Amino acid sequence: METLLSSLLILLFTSVQLAVVSRLPLQHGMADIVLLLIIAWSLNRQAKHFYIPALIAGAVITFISSVPVPGVLVSYMLAAVLTRVLVNRLWEMPVFSMLIITIVATISQHLIYIIISQIRGIPIPLTQSLNQITLPSVFLNVILALPVYLIVQDVQKYVYYEAENEK
């Protein structure tokens, strides 16, 4: 049930990302709602298999995106693990944790993309990337973090309520 619903959510978020969110850039940065979904999903301590949505999303986006194979998968897994590591060490209020982890995960994701691009020989100027892509992307992700968190929380309530009832 958990995997099924998270997979459906990932497919829905991927469609929205490709069709809508990617078409609404701020300067040259854009939000990544799939990354936000993974962070929000991993924030729930009841989600024991938090890495499964990260793996599924990594596979789906790798198939669609131009980012070389390990890039998306590594950045999504890193975000999920980072969320799990920090969730007990940050504030008790998950919303604040969501915002902090969103900032850290977005910057990490962009660093991974830049490193991979440099390895492939694609010139990515670091300062320009930071000013025109990473910072606007962080801003957009922070704006979208709360609505994504609320949607995921609602879905998770249903998933774990059903699981508890089955017991």
Added chain:
Amino acid sequence: MRIDSPRTLRTIVITLVVIGVILLAFSGILRPVFGKVMDPFIKIQGWLSSQFLAVYDFFTLPRDVTDLIAENTELKNEVSQLQSQVIELQEQLSEADILYALLDFARAKPENTYVAASVIGRDPNPFMHYLIIDHGSDDGLRYGMPVVTQQGLVGKIDAVTASAARVQLITDPDSTINVRMQSLNEEAQLIGSITGDIELTMIPTDVNLQAGEILLTSGLGGTYPADIVVGQVMNVQHKENDIFQSAVVQSEIDFSTLRAVLVITNFTAIDIDLLTND
């Protein structure tokens, strides 16, 4: 009853007078007299009628207002429905305009075969510039096929599935295109960037490049067919110690609002990496 009795005579006289008056009235001779007599009655009748209608309106108007409000709401709904229909039709008209423009372009270059496709998405990676289109290998699309619009070169197909394909735009930082300057007949290279700006590089210093120069694909390298419009030179940068000049290039295509493209399906890209690599 006796005829000569005074009572009978009075009755006969009255009857004759009444008949006479009626006959005079029918003949129209008494009309001015009747007019004068009837006028006050008509005025009173008019006044009474207007007063009655005022009272009638007073009681019936609220019901009419309710009817009017209902009718107004109905009309408003109808207007909003019509407005949405107008928007839908404008959308269809805009799509038709795009398709007509693409059709004109395709007719102008009959040597190529085209597949028209709609843009259905954008790459989620902000560092790269790729589009996703709604046609794939089932429609005859293959890796490396050039993608164009009536305004010029869009890019090339980078990955294909059965029903969709990913297009690398000419603005992508990993994109390099060999181009020819239309009036100078000199060659140079066009490269993309993370910000979506395109730059013309490798221009020899002795070339007198001016803003406004039209750039076409040269066909060198086998990646793109020759003579497709790529853009226009906006600004030439020439530093004294540099070996080459560079220039900022503006494409006519607005890549952020691109909705439909044409894929040239009778062109096969040649992979010269096999020849250049050891």
